[in-house]
Structures are given as C-alpha cells and as structure tokens.
Amino acid sequence: MVTSHDVARLAGVSQPTVSRALRDSGKVSEETKRRVRQAAKALGYVPSETGRALSSGRTRRIGLLLTDLENQFYPHVIAPMHHELEAYGYQLVLQTETTDTATVAERLISNGLDGVLLATTTVDSVVPVRLRDRGVPFVYFNRTADAMEADSATVDPVPGLSEVAREIAALGHRRVGAIFGPRNTSTALQRETALRDALDEQGLAIGSAATHRGPFDFDTGYEGAQRLLGRDPRPTVIVCGNDVVALGALNAAKDLGVAVPDDVSMVGFDDLPAAAWPLVRLTTVAFDLDAMARKAANLLVRRVEAEEPQPYEHAVFGTHLVRRGTLAAAG
Amino acid sequence: MVTSHDVARLAGVSQPTVSRALRDSGKVSEETKRRVRQAAKALGYVPSETGRALSSGRTRRIGLLLTDLENQFYPHVIAPMHHELEAYGYQLVLQTETTDTATVAERLISNGLDGVLLATTTVDSVVPVRLRDRGVPFVYFNRTADAMEADSATVDPVPGLSEVAREIAALGHRRVGAIFGPRNTSTALQRETALRDALDEQGLAIGSAATHRGPFDFDTGYEGAQRLLGRDPRPTVIVCGNDVVALGALNAAKDLGVAVPDDVSMVGFDDLPAAAWPLVRLTTVAFDLDAMARKAANLLVRRVEAEEPQPYEHAVFGTHLVRRGTLAAAG
Incomplete structure (x- = not known):
C-alpha cells in the first residue's frame, strides 16, 4: 500500500506538502504541485480522501458534457481535463448533448457521475438547474448559464x-x-x-x-x-x-x-x-486554454470532495493579442 | 416501461425487425437500422439483452484506449463510436495510454469496463495479451497487434x-x-x-x-x-x-x-x-472513417453481448484516391 509518505519521499517534499499539493492549496507552488502529482501518479498513490470517497459510494467518474466533438476547440480541452482528473484518481466520461436538455440531465444523473463539467452550456440551459436540484456537483467551463451560480473557469475577452x-x-x-x-x-x-x-x-x-x-x-x-x-x-x-x-x-x-x-x-x-x-x-x-481546462477539472474535484459547503470560485483567465499575418493596414 | 413493440410502432416495422436491427443483422437494410435506432433512442428503449446484461453485472461502459487525443484523426473517431455505443445503451469512457502498457492494462481491467476499443495499438502491444488473459473483450480499431487475434475494423491501403x-x-x-x-x-x-x-x-x-x-x-x-x-x-x-x-x-x-x-x-x-x-x-x-468507427463499436457490443464463443470478424474498409490540388505533373 503506497502512502503519502512514499509520495513525499519521491517528490522530495514533506508529507503535509503532499496533502496540500494534491488539494491544490495556494500555499504550494505550481512547480511543487506538478512534482507531487507526478510522484503520486508514478507510484499509483490513491489519496486518503479517495479512500473515504470510495467508501462513501462515489463512482470516481466525472462527466464532460459537450455538443460538438468535431469542433477543433474541444479535443484540446479533453486532454488536459483528462490528465488533471486522472491525477486525482477520477475517470473522464464523455457525454454528448442532444436537443432535449432535460433528458440529458436525467441521463447524467442516472449515470451516477460524481460531477459534471459543462462545456457547451447556453445561457438558458436546463441542465444546471436539474443537476443542482439533484445535488450533482458541476462546474462551468468556458461558458456559463444565467440562472444558476456554480464554480467556473472562463475567459475575460x-x-x-x-x-x-x-x-x-x-x-x-x-x-x-x-x-x-x-x-x-x-x-x-x-x-x-x-x-x-x-x-x-x-x-x-x-x-x-x-x-x-x-x-x-x-x-x-x-x-x-x-x-x-x-x-x-x-x-x-x-x-x-x-x-x-x-x-x-x-x-x-x-x-x-x-x-x-x-x-x-x-x-x-x-x-x-x-x-x-x-x-x-x-x-x-x-x-491559457490548457490551464483553464485543468482548473475546471480541479474545481470540480474540490467541489466533489468538499465535506462542507464552500463559496463558489470563479477562475477568470486573461487574454492577449497574438500578432501573425492576417491583420495589416487597411487597403 | 418501453418495449420493442413501441419501438416497432414508432419505426413502422415489425417487432422481430426491431430485434434484428438492434443486433445489426445483415437481413435488415441500413436505412431500417437507422430508423429503428432513432426510434429506440427517442423512446429511451433498453433492449432485453441489456436487461440480461445488467443483471449479469455488466457496467455498460466501454473504454476507448488511445494515445494522442490532439491528433486530429481521433476526434472524428470518438463521435461516431460514441453515437453507436449510445444506441446500444453503452457509455464511452476515454482512456489515454502511458508508456507502461502493462500498467495501462491493469487499469483498464480494474475499471470494470465491459470491453475496450483499442485505437492506438502497436504491433508489440502488451495490452491485448493482458485483456485476453483476464477475459476482457476488445476490438482493434485501425491498428492491430501481431500476437493476439481479435475482432477488427481496419483499412486496406x-x-x-x-x-x-x-x-x-x-x-x-x-x-x-x-x-x-x-x-x-x-x-x-x-x-x-x-x-x-x-x-x-x-x-x-x-x-x-x-x-x-x-x-x-x-x-x-x-x-x-x-x-x-x-x-x-x-x-x-x-x-x-x-x-x-x-x-x-x-x-x-x-x-x-x-x-x-x-x-x-x-x-x-x-x-x-x-x-x-x-x-x-x-x-x-x-x-469511410465514420463507418469504420461505428463498425468497431458495433463489433465490440456484439462480442460483449455474445452468449457463446464466436469466430473473429475482420471488417476491412476500402480506399480510393481523392484528387485535389497538391498532386500535379513533375516540375
């Protein structure tokens, strides 16, 4: 049985730092978090939260709800979400949306997911309302809905x-x-x-x-x-x-x-x-699309594993112009 | 409780045709299969095979193992596989490979998947050997391994x-x-x-x-x-x-x-x-990449639901040249 002490040894940090790093505490540097996660992954370490989660009937499966898999945007989102979830011992389950959002919500709920990443929410989506009613944690990725506040990872344009x-x-x-x-x-x-x-x-x-x-x-x-x-x-x-x-x-x-x-x-x-x-x-x-996707996954894991209510967190990612060849002087 | 008779009515076919269509029988036209699947999906019909499967402890989850999600090829594969599996009441679970294939095999097995679609197999892959040892059905998509025969959907170049x-x-x-x-x-x-x-x-x-x-x-x-x-x-x-x-x-x-x-x-x-x-x-x-992805998913569902051993099926898809602008006379 691998313990957090083994992870600490491999990562070259203290045991409390391992716990803090795997909870994504702000007190631990990004570099240290990365090292701890790699060590945890290499050793196949399952944090004790996970043990508690397993005994509490969690499925360790997180849904990613999206409409348009063939949109080139999403493949670049799936990989970092997947890797972030994997580091915490969760699986990513893809869900594609149909036109009837209430039905989609029922399907998500009946699938026994621990939580859902909502990537293609519309402002009037029904899914967030239904998920909240049924106590299924969710996080908005990129897009948000008006009616229902939740943790979110979005862009400031x-x-x-x-x-x-x-x-x-x-x-x-x-x-x-x-x-x-x-x-x-x-x-x-x-x-x-x-x-x-x-x-x-x-x-x-x-x-x-x-x-x-x-x-x-x-x-x-x-x-x-x-x-x-x-x-x-x-x-x-x-x-x-x-x-x-x-x-x-x-x-x-x-x-x-x-x-x-x-x-x-x-x-x-x-x-x-x-x-x-x-x-x-x-x-x-x-x-930073990669960081944003990871953040959304991370927020959801924290929400799923929270033992008491926490305020919602809204992570907003900045934007900047990248100059290449398609913007020039007016002809 | 929705029955196959309801599906038959909505699709405008006989009840035996519904069963045959959902088993992908060669006796039913593609057009009829599509109509039956749509009707089954619209009504939320779960075939009786599924009932039996559920009571036999299946998870109705199929893994898709691949390495390179950001390769533009795979997003176009995921959507049709997903849709085909959904029509049979299965969920697609994404799995990305690491360098240690024996570990990957163990993870797949411990996840309790009903079967695995192998999309990035190498000729010397360990995963097929391990899956076969543990009785987990799998299908090769696009690529095959030398050591282990299995159902496959591949291209003839x-x-x-x-x-x-x-x-x-x-x-x-x-x-x-x-x-x-x-x-x-x-x-x-x-x-x-x-x-x-x-x-x-x-x-x-x-x-x-x-x-x-x-x-x-x-x-x-x-x-x-x-x-x-x-x-x-x-x-x-x-x-x-x-x-x-x-x-x-x-x-x-x-x-x-x-x-x-x-x-x-x-x-x-x-x-x-x-x-x-x-x-x-x-x-x-x-x-026909779409048809090939659907076929792989379909072969796996049939293998998972087979009640007795069946010979392996190798679906091979033909190829043809598409002339556009990058091949011209030698300069």
Missing part, C-alpha cells in the same frame, strides 16, 4: 479584444465587420460586448450590414465571410467569434480570390494550433 | 495507394519521397508495403535518402519535408503516412518558399476535413 480594437484603429481601418457566435452563449455575448465597447473607444463601430451571426463553426465563418465580402463597400477587416469561425472565413476568402491581409484583414479568438500554421498565420486572441 | 502510384507515374514523377509512420504500427507497415509495391509496378522506387520516418504527427511531416526538400536533387513528390503528417509537410514547404504542387507534389492519407479546405486542397487517400 476584454484585454485581448481591446488590443484588437486599438490595432485595428492604428492600422487605419474604418469599415469593421464581425462574425459573432450564437446569442444564447455567454462567450458570444461577452465577446460581442467587449469588441463593440473597445471599438467605440477608438471611434469605430460595426455596421449592422457588416455583421453575421451563427454557431461557432467552420460553416458560419465560411458563409459569413462570403456574405460580408460580397457587399459593396466591403469591410476592410473581419473580427471572428473564434478561430474555427476564422478558419472558415479565411477559406471563403481563398475561394473568392480575396487576398488576406491585402484585401481584407481577419482576426480570430482562441489561438488553436492551426492558427499558428504557416499556411494560416491567423492573428488571434490567446489565453 | 492497397487500392488507394495503387491509384496514387499510377497517378504519380502518369504525371512523370521519377524522384519519389515518402514520410512514413512508425515501424511498430500495423498501419505504417501496411501503407509502406502497399506504396512500395505499387510504385514498383510502375517502375518507380523510393530512395533511402528520400525517406523519413516518425510518429504520425504534424512535427514528423514538418521535419520530414524540411529534410527531404533540403536534398539535391529533391523529390518531385512526397507521399505522407497520413493527413496530419501531410499538413506538417505542406506547412514546411510554405515556410521554405517551395510551391505546392509547382515545385513539389504532396499526397496524404485519411481525408480529414482539413484536407478539403481551400487553403489546403490536399490530394489524399480516403476511406
């Missing part, structure tokens, strides 16, 4: 989009287009508000004719760019709701023979790996 | 790569380069053999100096193309082990200022969505 607006103004753009995400997601709403406010500060605005809106997917970007680039006069820059949308928009421009950034500039949001490809070189807004 | 070789010869290429996958995977070995044989029939060969080998990832393609394109004379065409490798290679060419297909042609394998992007237009070898 303001710093990154303020940089975008300043850059757009400095490069002499006057006709700004935008392809926004769906109005029933907190991320789309926050990004739209942040962009409009930041452009306003620069004396710029997005005309209603230069606005397109749709799901956060490739087709929205492709169709949106086709529409906006077909207008006369067309926008000189298009800001996209996320990178997947921007990839659709860049490909539409390619099909239309509209040169990026010579004829039109484009900006994304998320900084997915494909944004950095030499073939793409997308200027975009970045944040 | 020969037809697609034969087309590639004929096209390469017809377009006047004489210096053929290749970036192969790792020698310990059945897919890399089969594709290499198929390509070499097919080129040989055309009187062509891949020089050892024009060969690069590495994991099936972006960096292998990027580094391989940098190496091969740095040679003098360089190959006029590079055939890549898969599309992710080809994307790396295309991006290396872009960085080097080598025009595709004017200066060098490139070919992929898998036909991932990004291969069809206007910015990429990758000529590649395609197969």
Whole structure:
C-alpha cells in the first residue's frame, strides 16, 4: 500500500506538502504541485480522501458534457481535463448533448457521475438547474448559464479584444465587420460586448450590414465571410467569434480570390494550433486554454470532495493579442 | 416501461425487425437500422439483452484506449463510436495510454469496463495479451497487434495507394519521397508495403535518402519535408503516412518558399476535413472513417453481448484516391 509518505519521499517534499499539493492549496507552488502529482501518479498513490470517497459510494467518474466533438476547440480541452482528473484518481466520461436538455440531465444523473463539467452550456440551459436540484456537483467551463451560480473557469475577452480594437484603429481601418457566435452563449455575448465597447473607444463601430451571426463553426465563418465580402463597400477587416469561425472565413476568402491581409484583414479568438500554421498565420486572441481546462477539472474535484459547503470560485483567465499575418493596414 | 413493440410502432416495422436491427443483422437494410435506432433512442428503449446484461453485472461502459487525443484523426473517431455505443445503451469512457502498457492494462481491467476499443495499438502491444488473459473483450480499431487475434475494423491501403502510384507515374514523377509512420504500427507497415509495391509496378522506387520516418504527427511531416526538400536533387513528390503528417509537410514547404504542387507534389492519407479546405486542397487517400468507427463499436457490443464463443470478424474498409490540388505533373 503506497502512502503519502512514499509520495513525499519521491517528490522530495514533506508529507503535509503532499496533502496540500494534491488539494491544490495556494500555499504550494505550481512547480511543487506538478512534482507531487507526478510522484503520486508514478507510484499509483490513491489519496486518503479517495479512500473515504470510495467508501462513501462515489463512482470516481466525472462527466464532460459537450455538443460538438468535431469542433477543433474541444479535443484540446479533453486532454488536459483528462490528465488533471486522472491525477486525482477520477475517470473522464464523455457525454454528448442532444436537443432535449432535460433528458440529458436525467441521463447524467442516472449515470451516477460524481460531477459534471459543462462545456457547451447556453445561457438558458436546463441542465444546471436539474443537476443542482439533484445535488450533482458541476462546474462551468468556458461558458456559463444565467440562472444558476456554480464554480467556473472562463475567459475575460476584454484585454485581448481591446488590443484588437486599438490595432485595428492604428492600422487605419474604418469599415469593421464581425462574425459573432450564437446569442444564447455567454462567450458570444461577452465577446460581442467587449469588441463593440473597445471599438467605440477608438471611434469605430460595426455596421449592422457588416455583421453575421451563427454557431461557432467552420460553416458560419465560411458563409459569413462570403456574405460580408460580397457587399459593396466591403469591410476592410473581419473580427471572428473564434478561430474555427476564422478558419472558415479565411477559406471563403481563398475561394473568392480575396487576398488576406491585402484585401481584407481577419482576426480570430482562441489561438488553436492551426492558427499558428504557416499556411494560416491567423492573428488571434490567446489565453491559457490548457490551464483553464485543468482548473475546471480541479474545481470540480474540490467541489466533489468538499465535506462542507464552500463559496463558489470563479477562475477568470486573461487574454492577449497574438500578432501573425492576417491583420495589416487597411487597403 | 418501453418495449420493442413501441419501438416497432414508432419505426413502422415489425417487432422481430426491431430485434434484428438492434443486433445489426445483415437481413435488415441500413436505412431500417437507422430508423429503428432513432426510434429506440427517442423512446429511451433498453433492449432485453441489456436487461440480461445488467443483471449479469455488466457496467455498460466501454473504454476507448488511445494515445494522442490532439491528433486530429481521433476526434472524428470518438463521435461516431460514441453515437453507436449510445444506441446500444453503452457509455464511452476515454482512456489515454502511458508508456507502461502493462500498467495501462491493469487499469483498464480494474475499471470494470465491459470491453475496450483499442485505437492506438502497436504491433508489440502488451495490452491485448493482458485483456485476453483476464477475459476482457476488445476490438482493434485501425491498428492491430501481431500476437493476439481479435475482432477488427481496419483499412486496406492497397487500392488507394495503387491509384496514387499510377497517378504519380502518369504525371512523370521519377524522384519519389515518402514520410512514413512508425515501424511498430500495423498501419505504417501496411501503407509502406502497399506504396512500395505499387510504385514498383510502375517502375518507380523510393530512395533511402528520400525517406523519413516518425510518429504520425504534424512535427514528423514538418521535419520530414524540411529534410527531404533540403536534398539535391529533391523529390518531385512526397507521399505522407497520413493527413496530419501531410499538413506538417505542406506547412514546411510554405515556410521554405517551395510551391505546392509547382515545385513539389504532396499526397496524404485519411481525408480529414482539413484536407478539403481551400487553403489546403490536399490530394489524399480516403476511406469511410465514420463507418469504420461505428463498425468497431458495433463489433465490440456484439462480442460483449455474445452468449457463446464466436469466430473473429475482420471488417476491412476500402480506399480510393481523392484528387485535389497538391498532386500535379513533375516540375
């Protein structure tokens, strides 16, 4: 039987530090936490909380609820969540959503999950309400719902989009287009508000004719760019709701023979790996997606293992502009 | 309590057809199977096999073992497997592999999974041996191991790569380069053999100096193309082990200022969505990945639910060339 003393020895720290590190205490450095987790994993150490949890009937399974597995965003989220949960002895169970959210909630509840990571929540989602009713802990990842407070790991789009607006103004753009995400997601709403406010500060605005809106997917970007680039006069820059949308928009421009950034500039949001490809070189807004995914998993483990009520924690991750090749001076 | 008669009514078929459709009998058309599955799902119908399974102590959880979630190939595999399993009342549990495969096998076994889909098996994998020892059913998806026979859903690369070789010869290429996958995977070995044989029939060969080998990832393609394109004379065409490798290679060419297909042609394998992007237009070898993923899940459900031993089934999916913009006449 491996004990926390064995982990302490391997990690080169004291036994109390092992406990604190595995509880993700703020008193332990990130580097030490990493070392302790690696040691725990290498030894197959199961913390005593786990022992208590097992005897209390927990399943050690955490659900990840999402809609669109083929959206390139989610694969990059699944791996860090998985690794974080694994370090605490939990399994990740994938759940894909259907249209009937009450049914989805019932299925989650009947699956006996210890908790659920909600990654594709809409502002009016029923699932959080049902989970709370039934006492199933959950954490919002990236998106939140209005009705129900919970622990959350989200992005603050303001710093990154303020940089975008300043850059757009400095490069002499006057006709700004935008392809926004769906109005029933907190991320789309926050990004739209942040962009409009930041452009306003620069004396710029997005005309209603230069606005397109749709799901956060490739087709929205492709169709949106086709529409906006077909207008006369067309926008000189298009800001996209996320990178997947921007990839659709860049490909539409390619099909239309509209040169990026010579004829039109484009900006994304998320900084997915494909944004950095030499073939793409997308200027975009970045944040620490890996840390955010791990944080969401970590918040949920703490919530699941808490022995008494705790205040909700809202971890907010900052954003910044990543300059690549798709934002240049207005033509 | 929903019965098979309710499903039959909703699907507009007879009750025996419902049973046959949910067992994936060859006597029922694909269209009818789809309709029955949709009806079963809509009504929340749990087949009687499931009832028996539940009372026999099954967990209704199927593991998917893979190494590289961020490889763009796997997200496209997870969704169809998930949907197929869901239709039979099983949950998909993700498992990522570490370096110690015996440990991984123990973890899979201790998790009480009803069966495991092996998606990243190497030819010398220990996991299949351990699973068989412990009586845990498994199915090979895409890759197989040498030591242990099992149900499998794999690709036959020969037809697609034969087309590639004929096209390469017809377009006047004489210096053929290749970036192969790792020698310990059945897919890399089969594709290499198929390509070499097919080129040989055309009187062509891949020089050892024009060969690069590495994991099936972006960096292998990027580094391989940098190496091969740095040679003098360089190959006029590079055939890549898969599309992710080809994307790396295309991006290396872009960085080097080598025009595709004017200066060098490139070919992929898998036909991932990004291969069809206007910015990429990758000529590649395609197969029905969705059907293959569903088939693997289906084979595993049948194996899990079989009440007596059955011969192994090897479902092999054909391949064909998809002509886009990266394979043209030798410069």
